[in-house]
Amino acid sequence: MTVPAQKHGNASLAIAEALRHAILRGDYTPGERIIQDQLSAKYGGSRIPVREALRTLESEGLVRLVANTGAWVASLTASECSEVYQTRERIEPLLLRFNAPEITHDYIAELDELAKKMENARDVEEFLRLDREFHLGMYQRVPTYLLGELGTRLWNTTQPYRRAYTMLVDTNNLGIVHSEHHMLVTALRDGDLDLAEQVVALHIRRTRLHLERHPEVFTIKTDNTH
Amino acid sequence: MTVPAQKHGNASLAIAEALRHAILRGDYTPGERIIQDQLSAKYGGSRIPVREALRTLESEGLVRLVANTGAWVASLTASECSEVYQTRERIEPLLLRFNAPEITHDYIAELDELAKKMENARDVEEFLRLDREFHLGMYQRVPTYLLGELGTRLWNTTQPYRRAYTMLVDTNNLGIVHSEHHMLVTALRDGDLDLAEQVVALHIRRTRLHLERHPEVFTIKTDNTH
DNA sequence: TATCGTGACATTGTATCCAATTCTGGATAC
DNA sequence: GTATCCAGAATTGGATACAATGTCACGATA
Numbered sequence: 023m024t025v026p027a028q029k030h031g032n033a034s035l036a037i038a039e040a041l042r043h044a045i046l047r048g049d050y051t052p053g054e055r056i057i058q059d060q061l062s063a064k065y066g067g068s069r070i071p072v073r074e075a076l077r078t079l080e081s082e083g084l085v086r087l088v089a090n091t092g093a094w095v096a097s098l099t100a101s102e103c104s105e106v107y108q109t110r111e112r113i114e115p116l117l118l119r120f121n122a123p124e125i126t127h128d129y130i131a132e133l134d135e136l137a138k139k140m141e142n143a144r145d146v147e148e149f150l151r152l153d154r155e156f157h158l159g160m161y162q163r164v165p166t167y168l169l170g171e172l173g174t175r176l177w178n179t180t181q182p183y184r185r186a187y188t189m190l191v192d193t194n195n196l197g198i199v200h201s202e203h204h205m206l207v208t209a210l211r212d213g214d215l216d217l218a219e220q221v222v223a224l225h226i227r228r229t230r231l232h233l234e235r236h237p238e239v240f241t242i243k244t245d246n247t248h
Numbered sequence: 249m250t251v252p253a254q255k256h257g258n259a260s261l262a263i264a265e266a267l268r269h270a271i272l273r274g275d276y277t278p279g280e281r282i283i284q285d286q287l288s289a290k291y292g293g294s295r296i297p298v299r300e301a302l303r304t305l306e307s308e309g310l311v312r313l314v315a316n317t318g319a320w321v322a323s324l325t326a327s328e329c330s331e332v333y334q335t336r337e338r339i340e341p342l343l344l345r346f347n348a349p350e351i352t353h354d355y356i357a358e359l360d361e362l363a364k365k366m367e368n369a370r371d372v373e374e375f376l377r378l379d380r381e382f383h384l385g386m387y388q389r390v391p392t393y394l395l396g397e398l399g400t401r402l403w404n405t406t407q408p409y410r411r412a413y414t415m416l417v418d419t420n421n422l423g424i425v426h427s428e429h430h431m432l433v434t435a436l437r438d439g440d441l442d443l444a445e446q447v448v449a450l451h452i453r454r455t456r457l458h459l460e461r462h463p464e465v466f467t468i469k470t471d472n473t474h
Numbered sequence: 475t476a477t478c479g480t481g482a483c484a485t486t487g488t489a490t491c492c493a494a495t496t497c498t499g500g501a502t503a504c
Numbered sequence: 505g506t507a508t509c510c511a512g513a514a515t516t517g518g519a520t521a522c523a524a525t526g527t528c529a530c531g532a533t534a
Contacts, residue, residue, distance in 0.1 A: 070490095089258060112342050116335065168331065257516075
């Protein structure tokens with residue numbers, strides 16, 4: 023895949039976007055080494071924009087850079103992941119509150135639709151896509167200075183483990199998850215923002231506690247952890 | 249000031265550090281344009297490490313980059329600053345909880361000392377330095393994956409406005425601030441972590457409400473805002 | 475007078491080359 | 505068999521040069 027980079031001044035951006043997508047898609051495993059030359063060959067260009075793209079992704083927590091040594095796809099330990107989830111537990115309710123003015127009746131209907139589709143998701147990838155759309159979409163109704171980015175970052179860095187966990191429990195054993203989604207939709211429909219905040223926090227908290235009981239999810243990374 | 253950068257692979261780091269310090273120190277005003285050539289001349293080197301340093305600082309929220317156009321020292325509007333404070337209100341109590349195990353009796357004594365020194369601070373700069381040490385020091389007892397960095401970032405991006413606000417109200421009109429600091433020390437000494445969390449949140453909340461009543465603090469930026 | 479090109483200039487973005495550092499694998503010593 | 509050390513290769517970091525882009529003053533035109 024060669025990124026055209028038609029215009030000058032967008033190569034690093036385009037590479038960052040492509041690599042971010044590839045990582046979230048699961049094309050790379052956590053802990054995998056990234057070689058600048060390989061990326062510049064793949065996307066067509068010199069190593070300079072690749073280096074800038076790696077810096078960008080590092081700041082998003084998706085890549086880990088070590089001076090004079092190299093870059094790796096970020097990997098989390100179980101306790102680091104737990105920390106991210108605890109952070110989400112505090113941030114996402116606030117994000118919901120910021121976005122509340124634009125969570126209209128029409129949009130709540132869309133959320134309801136998404137929640138139903140998730141129940142019938144055929145495979146893990148479809149479930150993950152819908153889950154992401156359900157949660158992150160809700161947080162992007164209103165433009166924010168940093169909360170939106172922060173929420174996305176927290177979501178992105180935990181993506182490989184969410185995938186591994188979802189595959190572990192299988193998509194039809196997610197009853198509680200679906201209940202919580204419907205509870206959230208109901209709370210929003212009732213205009214009960216305090217309850218909605220609590221449901222979001224509980225949803226994240228319960229998932230974290232589940233994850234903490236499955237440390238094997240965190241062994242998918244390759245051994246070149248550094 | 250020329251950064252030595254003796255070893256290969258540290259120039260961008262050194263430049264980032266120097267520039268970060270300069271911004272926090274107030275050498276640049278929010279909204280000020282940053283020219284890559286000027287920085288590379290100042291710190292001695294080519295523009296490549298300067299560019300990487302700018303990317304790093306952008307990810308910290310201290311610099312704003314626009315493709316093909318340039319870089320500016322970050323500036324906040326009143327509502328953006330309010331958002332940062334609301335985020336701090338949720339994050340810092342969690343940070344306190346993470347660090348609690350290492351907030352020993354000896355360290356609480358240090359905090360008490362800092363709180364007292366702050367009451368006798370001669371000028372604004374000294375007050376700001378002590379205030380930073382009091383709050384951020386408390387959050388760096390235990391190494392974290394991202395919470396520590398996040399707390400520092402939220403603190404740093406609001407630094408120019410904290411300075412402007414402190415100059416506005418003068419250092420001897422900060423009675424409530426000092427009371428809150430002592431309340432926090434007391435709560436920690438009593439081992440009442442829930443109360444400590446609440447004091448931190450209230451401390452931030454009250455400051456935010458004060459700031460919101462002083463929009464003139466946000467007019468210090470130069471006009472080339474973009 | 476206000477608005478819209480238009481050009482030169484300033485500044486940023488990228489490629490190429492070279493230097494510095496780290497990594498690898500095998501030879502040697504114990 | 506294991507550890508240590510030392511080339512050589514692989515890889516990253518940085519400097520210079522040039523291309524692409526944006527800025528801004530200036531003048532033409534309505």
